[in-house]
Amino acid sequence: xxxxxxxxxxxxxxxxxxxxxxxxxxxxxxxxxxxxxxxxxxxxxxxxxxxxxxxxxxxxxxxxxxxxxxxxxxxxxxxxxxxxxxxxxxxxxxxxxxxxxxxxxxxxxxxxxxxxxxxxxxxxxxxxxxxxxxxxxxxxxxxxxxxxxxxxxxxxxxxxxxxxxxxxxxxxxxxxxxxxxxxxxxxxxxxxxxxxxxxxxxxxxxxxxxxxxxxxxxxxxxxxxxxxxxxxxxxxxxxxxxxxxxxxxxxxxxxxxxxxxxxxxxxxxxxxxxxxxxxxxxxxxxxxxxxxxxxxxxxxxxxxxxxxxxxxxxxxxxxxxxxxxxxxxxxxxxxxxxxxxxxxxxxxxxxxxxxxxxxxxxxxxxxxxxxxxxxxxxxxxxxxxxxxxxxxxxxxxxxxxxxxxxxxxxxxxxxxxxxxxxxxxxxxxxxxxxxxxxxxxxxxxxxxxxxxxxxxxxxxxxxxxxxxxxxxxxxxxxxxxxxxxxxxxxxxxxxxxxxxxxxxxxxxxxxxxxxxxxxxxxxxxxxxxxxxxxxxxxxxxxxxxxxxxxxxxxxxxxxxxxxxxxxxxxxxxxxxxxxxxxxxxxxxxxxxxxxxxxxxxxxxxxxxx
Amino acid sequence: xxxxxxxxxxxxxxxxxxxxxxxxxxxxxxxxxxxxxxxxxxxxxxxxxxxxxxxxxxxxxxxxxxxxxxxxxxxxxxxxxxxxxxxxxxxxxxxxxxxxxxxxxxxxxxxxxxxxxxxxxxxxxxxxxxxxxxxxxxxxxxxxxxxxxxxxxxxxxxxxxxxxxxxxxxxxxxxxxxxxxxxxxxxxxxxxxxxxxxxxxxxxxxxxxxxxxxxxxxxxxxxxxxxxxxxxxxxxxxxxxxxxxxxxxxxxxxxxxxxxxxxxxxxxxxxxxxxxxxxxxxxxxxxxxxxxxxxxxxxxxxxxxxxxxxxxxxxxxxxxxxxxxxxxxxxxxxxxxxxxxxxxx
Numbered sequence: 001x002x003x004x005x006x007x008x009x010x011x012x013x014x015x016x017x018x019x020x021x022x023x024x025x026x027x028x029x030x031x032x033x034x035x036x037x038x039x040x041x042x043x044x045x046x047x048x049x050x051x052x053x054x055x056x057x058x059x060x061x062x063x064x065x066x067x068x069x070x071x072x073x074x075x076x077x078x079x080x081x082x083x084x085x086x087x088x089x090x091x092x093x094x095x096x097x098x099x100x101x102x103x104x105x106x107x108x109x110x111x112x113x114x115x116x117x118x119x120x121x122x123x124x125x126x127x128x129x130x131x132x133x134x135x136x137x138x139x140x141x142x143x144x145x146x147x148x149x150x151x152x153x154x155x156x157x158x159x160x161x162x163x164x165x166x167x168x169x170x171x172x173x174x175x176x177x178x179x180x181x182x183x184x185x186x187x188x189x190x191x192x193x194x195x196x197x198x199x200x201x202x203x204x205x206x207x208x209x210x211x212x213x214x215x216x217x218x219x220x221x222x223x224x225x226x227x228x229x230x231x232x233x234x235x236x237x238x239x240x241x242x243x244x245x246x247x248x249x250x251x252x253x254x255x256x257x258x259x260x261x262x263x264x265x266x267x268x269x270x271x272x273x274x275x276x277x278x279x280x281x282x283x284x285x286x287x288x289x290x291x292x293x294x295x296x297x298x299x300x301x302x303x304x305x306x307x308x309x310x311x312x313x314x315x316x317x318x319x320x321x322x323x324x325x326x327x328x329x330x331x332x333x334x335x336x337x338x339x340x341x342x343x344x345x346x347x348x349x350x351x352x353x354x355x356x357x358x359x360x361x362x363x364x365x366x367x368x369x370x371x372x373x374x375x376x377x378x379x380x381x382x383x384x385x386x387x388x389x390x391x392x393x394x395x396x397x398x399x400x401x402x403x404x405x406x407x408x409x410x411x412x413x414x415x416x417x418x419x420x421x422x423x424x425x426x427x428x429x430x431x432x433x434x435x436x437x438x439x440x441x442x443x444x445x446x447x448x449x450x451x452x453x454x455x456x457x458x459x460x461x462x463x464x465x466x467x468x469x470x471x472x473x474x475x476x477x478x479x480x481x482x483x484x485x486x487x488x489x490x491x492x493x494x495x496x497x498x499x500x501x502x503x504x505x506x507x508x509x510x511x512x513x514x515x516x517x518x519x520x521x522x523x524x525x526x527x528x529x530x531x532x533x534x535x536x537x538x539x540x541x542x543x544x545x546x547x548x549x550x551x552x553x554x555x556x557x558x559x560x561x562x563x564x565x566x567x568x569x570x571x572x573x574x575x576x577x578x579x580x581x582x583x584x585x586x587x588x589x590x591x592x593x594x595x596x597x598x599x600x601x602x603x604x605x606x607x608x609x
Numbered sequence: 610x611x612x613x614x615x616x617x618x619x620x621x622x623x624x625x626x627x628x629x630x631x632x633x634x635x636x637x638x639x640x641x642x643x644x645x646x647x648x649x650x651x652x653x654x655x656x657x658x659x660x661x662x663x664x665x666x667x668x669x670x671x672x673x674x675x676x677x678x679x680x681x682x683x684x685x686x687x688x689x690x691x692x693x694x695x696x697x698x699x700x701x702x703x704x705x706x707x708x709x710x711x712x713x714x715x716x717x718x719x720x721x722x723x724x725x726x727x728x729x730x731x732x733x734x735x736x737x738x739x740x741x742x743x744x745x746x747x748x749x750x751x752x753x754x755x756x757x758x759x760x761x762x763x764x765x766x767x768x769x770x771x772x773x774x775x776x777x778x779x780x781x782x783x784x785x786x787x788x789x790x791x792x793x794x795x796x797x798x799x800x801x802x803x804x805x806x807x808x809x810x811x812x813x814x815x816x817x818x819x820x821x822x823x824x825x826x827x828x829x830x831x832x833x834x835x836x837x838x839x840x841x842x843x844x845x846x847x848x849x850x851x852x853x854x855x856x857x858x859x860x861x862x863x864x865x866x867x868x869x870x871x872x873x874x875x876x877x878x879x880x881x882x883x884x885x886x887x888x889x890x891x892x893x894x895x896x897x898x899x900x901x902x903x904x905x906x907x908x909x910x911x912x913x914x915x916x917x918x919x920x921x922x923x924x925x926x927x928x929x930x931x932x933x934x935x936x937x938x939x940x941x942x943x944x945x946x947x948x949x950x951x952x953x954x
Contacts, residue, residue, distance in 0.1 A: 307811075358815050379691065379787045383815045386688035390817035390953070433644050469645060 065090045066104060069111045069125075088121065092128040099132035099272060106139035113143050113160060115151030122156045126163050130268040133275060137173045140164070144180060154192060161187075161196035166265040168203050170272060181209050188221060198230035202237055210242045306416060307358040340367050350374070359383040360391065363420050373424055388417070388430035396438055398446050407446075414450035418457070426503070427457035439473045444481050452488055456495035460503050462524075463531040471535060478539055479546065483553055486543050490556040493536050497560075500529060536560060643783065644954055657834065657885050657944075671935050674734070677771075678935060682795035683803070684821040684928040686949035687772065689780070689788035690814040695745060698731040701813075705729045708809045709751070709802075726754035727767065739776035739943055744789050746773035751802060768798030770806060775943040780950045792949040793942065794818065795930070821928045821949055825914040828924060831944065833890040835921040836868075836875045838937050843868035843920045845933065849897070850916035851909055862912065864901060868920050 065087035091108070094100065100108070111117065112125040147157060171177065181204060187197045215238055222231050239246045340346055340353070346367045353371060359380060362368040372380055395410045421427050431454050442451065455470070463471075478489050504525055540557040547553050706729045730750045737746035751768040772791035774780075780790050796803045807818045823831075836847065846865050853860040878892045879885075898909045916925045922932045922941045932941055 357812055379785055382689075382784065382788065383691055386953075387815065387817055390688055390819055393952075394819050429641050433641065436644070465645065 061090055062094050062104070066107050069117075070107055084117075084121065088124055092124070095128040095130045096268070099130045099268075099275070101132055102134060102136040102139065105129055105131055105135055106142070109139050109143040110146065113146035113152045113156065114149075115146075119153050119156060122152060123159060126156070126159045129163060129167075130265065131167065131170050131272055133272070134170050134172045135167060137171055137176050140171055141176055141180070144183065148183075154190075157190075158192055158196060161193060161200060163265070165196060165199045165203065166269060168200070169269075174204070178204060178206065178209070181205075185214060185217070188217070194221075194225075195228075195230045198234050202230075202233055205234075205237055205241070207241045210238045210245065212245055214238075215242075215245050306363055306413065307360045340365070343367060343370075346370065355380065358387070360387040363416050366423060369420055369423055385428070385430045388428060389433055392417075392430065392434040393437070396434070398438065398441055398443065411447050411450060414447055414454065418450060418453045421454075421457045427454075427459050427499075429459070432458050436469045439470060439477075442473075442477070444477045444485055448485070448488065452492040453495075456492045456499060458496065460500045460525070460528075463528040463535070467535075475539065479542065483547050483550060486547070486553060487556045490536070490540070490553075490560055493532070493539075494560045497529070497532060497536075500532070504529070643779065657830070658883060674737075674935065674938065676769075677938065678932050680769075680797050681929055681931045682797050684823075684930060684945060684949070685794040685796065685807075685818045686821045686952040687792050687794045688817045688953050689784050689790045689792075690810070690816050691788055693789040693814050695733060695747070698733070698747070702729045702731045704813075705731075705749070705806065705809055709805055712805050728752045728754050728764070734771060734773070737771075737773045737775070737939075737942070739774075739939065739946075740778070742781060743774045743777055744781075744791055746771060746791065748772075749806065751798070751806075768796070768802040768806075770794065770796040770798070770803065773942060773946070775939060775946045777946055777950060780953065792953050793821075793946045819952065821945075821952060823924055823926050823928060823948065825926065827944075827948060828914050828917045828926060829894050830885075830890055831922075831924055832917040832919065833875065833893050834885055834944065835917075835919040835937070835941075836871045836893070837879065837885060838921050838934075838940070840868075840920055840934065840936075845918065845920050845923075847871040847920070848916075848918040848923075849914065850918075851912040852915040853912045861915075862907070862909070864897070864909075866897075871919075 068083070068087050069091075091100075091104075108125050108129060112122040112129075115122075117125075143160065146152065147160070152160075181201070184197055184201055184204065187193050188201075190197075215235075218231060218235055218238070222228065222235070225231065235246060340349075346353070350371065356362065356368070362372060362384065372384070391413070395406070395413055397407050397410045417428070417431060421431070435451070435454055435458065438451075455474075458466075458470075474489065478486060504522075507525075540560075543553060544550075544557070706727065709727060709729065728751070730748075730752060732748050732750075734746040734748050738744070748769065748771040750766055750770075753764040753767055772794050774791045774793065777790055777792060780792060784790055796806075810816055811818065832847075832849065845868070847868050848863060848865045851862040851864070853862070874896055875893060878889050878896065880889065895910075901907065901909050914926070917923065921934045921937050922930060924930045930941070930945065932938055
């Protein structure tokens with residue numbers, strides 16, 4: 001049939017692979033289509049470092065299974081049942097875990113409706129035909145053509161129709177399927193198929209499909225079979241499109257017509273929708289048993305934690321029935337946030353930008369972050385503050401039981417928040433509050449790098465105020481932890497100092513005239529900085545003693561003291577250097593002169609070598 | 610006099626971008642100050658007032674609030690609602706009905722026979738506030754429309770939820786006028802409906818719901834405070850439930866006391882008139898524990914208090930409450946509002 005592309009590198013392999021009768025693709029083709037999340041799910045089960053190897057194995061077995069199905073049953077040995085069972089199980093597990101790729105669905109549809117295997121096998125195959133993201137239209141057309149060949153049993157046909165209805169939304173294009181409208185309409189004759197065919201037609205019908213002869217046919221069927229809800233559904237839809245053609249009165253009450261034939265695939269459909277819609281969240285792990293959540297913590301929408309960008313259409317003023325002309329003219333120029341695609345567009349519309357209905361969604365959009373940085377709207381920031389503090393508090397995994405998925409979600413959330421902070425080059429208040437609230441309970445291990453990064457973005461404030469809230473707890477953790485934690489903390493404190501100096505330096509440049517009574521003098525600010533340096537000095541001295549002068553630790557300590565950050569230069573304040581030098585001297589001449597001994601020893605060592 | 614008020618330190622303003630605006634008096638800054646205060650000092654005040662029948666409550670028609678009693682409510686805390694207006698309640702009803710109908714019919718045509726004729730009603734609850742400053746409480750109900758319009762107009766109530774704020778001064782100070790502070794949300798009905806309505810509120814008013822759990826510490830406070838309430842006649846016995854997590858099945862201990870005995874015990878412990886202190890609560894609970902220990906040799910203080918039930922109200926640690934006495938409704942809600950505000954801050 002169609003020629004197959006061979007011998008291409010993964011980068012050049014086209015996505016729509018042409019399928020031949022004997023289905024053989026190169027392993028690399030599967031790799032291209034495999035989502036990166038697959039490796040993670042396999043990693044969870046089998047925490048082996050070489051998870052790529054596991055990836056290949058999984059694909060391999062699936063490919064073998066598909067090949068087996070393609071070739072048809074082997075009539076030779078009695079062992080075929082076991083092999084068949086093994087391959088079926090393989091396909092089912094992959095389908096329920098991650099869904100099947102469009103090509104796999106293509107193959108399996110042909111197999112299921114082609115009548116090569118028995119009824120039971122076909123049923124099982126159809127039941128597990130869950131797509132990853134979408135189903136290609138061609139496979140559906142081919143499957144329908146198999147129906148005409150009459151190779152499969154009646155019950156398989158029924159199941160196929162049910163499957164089509166359930167997975168209708170995931171078929172990528174429907175133009176060609178619409179061309180088969182007449183075929184589906186003809187299948188209304190079959191009593192067993194009639195309800196499902198009606199449902200399918202209900203989904204498929206467009207205005208041009210409504211023809212008088214079809215209407216007549218439906219009315220005949222209704223006369224023959226009586227008032228069936230599914231026929232009524234189709235008739236009411238026809239009446240909606242072409243009210244002149246139908247004179248029969250239909251019940252206006254909008255009842256529900258169709259049996260829930262999607263019951264088999266409900267959870268699967270939900271999972272596929274999630275996969276399609278939220279690229280930020282983890283792929284959902286499908287289980288055939290409902291997962292038991294902690295009832296208190298069940299999330300209402302199991303989508304990603306950060307809300308989707310929605311224009312705030314609901315918060316417009318309703319009460320005003322009469323609007324003045326100027327209001328009308330200004331109203332419709334509001335640009336909804338979803339249409340904001342580029343920076344120039346933001347600049348043009350900055351005065352008439354409509355705010356999203358949920359402020360949390362700005363975390364994903366760098367343009368909106370720019371916007372909230374410039375616009376000094378307090379309610380906006382309050383909304384963000386409330387949302388972020390509640391979300392961090394609820395999602396925090398060391399407050400409550402943490403499963404693997406929750407940990408990943410929380411880490412992702414923290415990463416997003418940190419990215420936003422880095423982008424804005426300043427910290428959020430909610431994160432500061434979160435750090436204060438959670439550090440007494442923190443074990444030093446959960447989400448360590450993210451938490452420390454959050455700490456480094458804490459906005460500048462008085463050191464003595466922060467000391468009981470943050471630094472005392474941090475010191476406790478510091479002294480009782482490994483050397484790597486100590487080094488990470490020193491790194492964090494260095495970044496914190498840099499950030500503080502950056503803000504102070506900007507402050508100085510902005511300061512010139514106004515001196516509000518609430519602002520303190522530069523001296524007081526520098527006092528706070530000095531106290532921080534002193535605190536770090538105290539930590540380092542004690543740490544060096546605890547770790548018996550480990551050179552690894554010394555590197556981080558000296559990094560804090562020696563590297564002069566550019567912020568210090570812009571401040572042009574030599575007192576910082578003095579303070580640092582002072583602390584360093586304290587260390588050298590500290591009790592027991594350990595530091596000094598080490599310094600001398602290492603200098604001798606360097607001069608000798 | 611009060612040792613817990615810190616000196617208000619002026620905030621050093623590092624002025625740039627977001628923070629340029631925040632000089633002292635803005636709500637966000639006040640919020641940060643209050644959080645700092647809260648964390649560095651005691652989390653709960655050492656004394657609280659015994660709930661009395663407040664003046665405002667005298668005006669409340671007992672018939673109107675009777676439907677709030679004797680029902681099990683699930684508790685949630687709620688961040689302030691943005692641009693919520695009491696004049697638009699009809700509009701909100703309409704939008705919420707449409708939203709619920711859309712959610713339930715997602716994906717076209719579901720089971721035959723399920724009735725989707727529901728109506729949502731928003732209404733205000735007059736009198737459910739502590740002080741005049743508190744915002745008005747409002748109620749949301751989902752009713753099923755009856756099939757035949759001739760029959761009873763009001764259909765069956767499927768779900769009820771209400772928002773209130775009792776003595777919420779600490780939160781009210783820290784928000785601007787665009788926000789409506791109703792930190793306590795109580796829901797009764799199917800969880801799926803709560804989820805749908807909660808999602809609509811979150812999308813429309815940019816608020817956050819979070820389930821409000823009641824810790825054992827707060828449950829013992831509730832037990833003490835409600836036992837201290839003067840009652841003419843007692844509707845139910847005073848009961849405590851403890852849970853011991855052990856395998857394979859957890860051990861549940863229930864301890865029932867005659868309400869008059871509990872009141873007598875409380876009166877012997879109670880010293881300061883009109884107020885309940887931490888020491889009194891501890892003493893009250895210790896008496897109960899030691900009595901139990903004497904008979905059964907089990908240290909209840911080592912287990913986890915899960916449920917408290919008195920004639921005034923009963924509360925479960927999962928955040929469920931049932932109020933039995935109309936007289937002390939406001940008092941119970943005041944305590945719950947305090948817990949909700951603590952969680953929101």
